Amino acid sequence: MKYSLHRTGDGRWAHTWVRQSAIKTADMCLERLRTDIYNLTDRQETDATAFGTACHAVAEDALNAKMNGADEPLSALQGAFEYYWEQAEPTVDQWHKYSPSDMVPMGHERLAMWHEEVYPNVNPIAVEEDYNKVLFEDHERIVHMRGTIDLVENDCLWDWKFPSRDYSRNKWEYERWDVQSIAYCWARGIPNFRFGIVHPKGVSYIDLERDESHTQWLREKVLALCQFVEKSQAGGPWPLGDNGWWCSEKWCPNWARCKGAT
Numbered sequence: 001m002k003y004s005l006h007r008t009g010d011g012r013w014a015h016t017w018v019r020q021s022a023i024k025t026a027d028m029c030l031e032r033l034r035t036d037i038y039n040l041t042d043r044q045e046t047d048a049t050a051f052g053t054a055c056h057a058v059a060e061d062a063l064n065a066k067m068n069g070a071d072e073p074l075s076a077l078q079g080a081f082e083y084y085w086e087q088a089e090p091t092v093d094q095w096h097k098y099s100p101s102d103m104v105p106m107g108h109e110r111l112a113m114w115h116e117e118v119y120p121n122v123n124p125i126a127v128e129e130d131y132n133k134v135l136f137e138d139h140e141r142i143v144h145m146r147g148t149i150d151l152v153e154n155d156c157l158w159d160w161k162f163p164s165r166d167y168s169r170n171k172w173e174y175e176r177w178d179v180q181s182i183a184y185c186w187a188r189g190i191p192n193f194r195f196g197i198v199h200p201k202g203v204s205y206i207d208l209e210r211d212e213s214h215t216q217w218l219r220e221k222v223l224a225l226c227q228f229v230e231k232s233q234a235g236g237p238w239p240l241g242d243n244g245w246w247c248s249e250k251w252c253p254n255w256a257r258c259k260g261a262t
Ligand code: SF4
Pocket: 029, 030, 031, 032, 240, 241, 242, 246, 247, 248, 252, 253, 254, 255, 258, 259, 260
């Protein structure tokens, strides 16, 4: 299981790189997927990603406290954010959306909304739960799928988002092709999934219901991708997906040697 793509003892391909984020990357640019799978570029941390990570860490602590029977006051969440942000700030390579002075007030504000609207209404049975399950297996290959679920309730799985705008109006897109909800519902055997979107104007939700038909499609999609990766691992070519925002100096670490080079 050490290498993201390797042969098992019986000669089958073993894929251990499949996460919902990798599938999203493949939808955008297969060359970018290649460099991610084989760890060929350094990860660039953005201000927005680091902010989201710090907020997630605070929510995780608060939910663990709740599971242990002790709800945390808002002041504890805001203090925890300051601690996590102090650690996260030096790791930011790219400031795109925010400036350093925005971050602590913004963290306090978002966590206040989360604490008021979300925290009292959830009943965690697991927090930041990892899964690693076989999504597909036959005589040629075995495909593992992995992920981490922010919050598990008895009847619902959650993922937190702390974006700079509310995108819950795009629910129809998530209903049609969101991979994360399908993967998590399959992994946990719970059909209900909720995005909790904590944005500058409040908290919005996207509720999705996933069943076996969605899982079947995910298997088809991942299987086709795995077969492509097997055929191309010896040297490509890997198609260049440049038709979107992700293909830019700002968002792609391959830019300088790839599209930027021309
Ligand atoms: S620069 Fe564009 S085409 Fe090249 S890897 Fe990045 S996203 Fe893909």
